[in-house]
Amino acid sequence: MNVANLVSILASLSWLLVIGSVLFAGASVARGGRARSFASLVVGSLALALVLSTVSQGLIFVQPETRGVVISALQQTGLRSQALQPGLRFVVPFFESVKTYPIAKQTYTMSGASAEGQIAGDDSIVARTADGQEVRIDASVIFSIDPSEVVDVHVDWQNRYTDSLIRPKVRGIARDSAARYNVQEIYSVRRDDLSQEIELELSSVLDENGLILDDFVLRNITFTPEYASVIEQKQIAEQEVERQAFVVRQREQEAEQLREQSKGQADAAVIAAEGKAKSIMIEAEAQATALEAIGNALTTNPDLLQYTYVQELAEDVNVMLLPANSPYLFNLPDLEGADSITGRE
Numbered sequence: 001m002n003v004a005n006l007v008s009i010l011a012s013l014s015w016l017l018v019i020g021s022v023l024f025a026g027a028s029v030a031r032g033g034r035a036r037s038f039a040s041l042v043v044g045s046l047a048l049a050l051v052l053s054t055v056s057q058g059l060i061f062v063q064p065e066t067r068g069v070v071i072s073a074l075q076q077t078g079l080r081s082q083a084l085q086p087g088l089r090f091v092v093p094f095f096e097s098v099k100t101y102p103i104a105k106q107t108y109t110m111s112g113a114s115a116e117g118q119i120a121g122d123d124s125i126v127a128r129t130a131d132g133q134e135v136r137i138d139a140s141v142i143f144s145i146d147p148s149e150v151v152d153v154h155v156d157w158q159n160r161y162t163d164s165l166i167r168p169k170v171r172g173i174a175r176d177s178a179a180r181y182n183v184q185e186i187y188s189v190r191r192d193d194l195s196q197e198i199e200l201e202l203s204s205v206l207d208e209n210g211l212i213l214d215d216f217v218l219r220n221i222t223f224t225p226e227y228a229s230v231i232e233q234k235q236i237a238e239q240e241v242e243r244q245a246f247v248v249r250q251r252e253q254e255a256e257q258l259r260e261q262s263k264g265q266a267d268a269a270v271i272a273a274e275g276k277a278k279s280i281m282i283e284a285e286a287q288a289t290a291l292e293a294i295g296n297a298l299t300t301n302p303d304l305l306q307y308t309y310v311q312e313l314a315e316d317v318n319v320m321l322l323p324a325n326s327p328y329l330f331n332l333p334d335l336e337g338a339d340s341i342t343g344r345e
Helices: 003-030 035-058 147-156 158-178 183-187 191-208 225-300 304-311 335-342
Strands: 059-062 066-072 087-090 096-102 106-110 125-128 134-145 211-223
Touching: 003 035, 003 059, 035 059, 059 066, 059 096, 066 147, 096 134, 096 147, 106 158, 125 158, 134 147, 134 158, 134 191, 147 158, 158 191, 158 211, 183 191, 183 211, 191 211
Parallel strands: none
Antiparallel strands: 059 087, 066 096, 106 134, 125 134, 134 211
């Protein structure tokens, strides 16, 4: 509770005190009391009530988010030239009054949805494009009163700045701007251009009338059912084209993968063949070297082949037939000696 409200309450209570003192004095006089003895009570309470009421009329507390326009009978223009700043202020009682205006941000919305805008029902902006198509624009204007222009706003518009300034100006500017674009441009690439154009022109208009445009929001643009159907069919066609292009890209990627896979398999086969060829060459070289070594050994020692042959015979071989022209492997003993060796009787 601020001081101005407290003084106002005390002023009201003081008038109740005046009424109470008058009734009490009247009742006392009716019972035979002396009126003079109660006069000081009545006069005192009346004087207190008048003082508190006067002070209450002159004390004004201006909230931080507001500014006060002083309507003064003492000024030739009827107004003080400067608005009251926030805080506890004093004006001349009974000769001056204060009208407060908010300087905080306010939003004015015009929408086709019945529950969104300031006016019930469809309050969207109906406009015509350069090619004659009808569009409906939903928009919101976020603005505030310029604190230094509060007095001028009061003189020019008072509380009518939303209905008499912002609403008609936005609708007129939006219609004029939409008429400079084709419907296809508004639908696709130039919607932001339309919004910026409206915002720029509206900002200039509000600035000339003591208001500050904080933001212009182009909420929605609605097209006629016929054009909306054309847009839908176009979108379906574009999506189908994109799908087909994706399929083509996917097939190309699969073909590329197969090519890479085939190339990898071919490279692997070549590498394997080269490795096998190298292995065969190494083995052949090793065999040739071995054969050369064997040949050299047989040249210097002819009996080595026969010795090797005997070494490979099984252990249970007791009889061995040799061709007539084949030399013995070893010098055999005479028959008698052989019989004794083999155990023949």
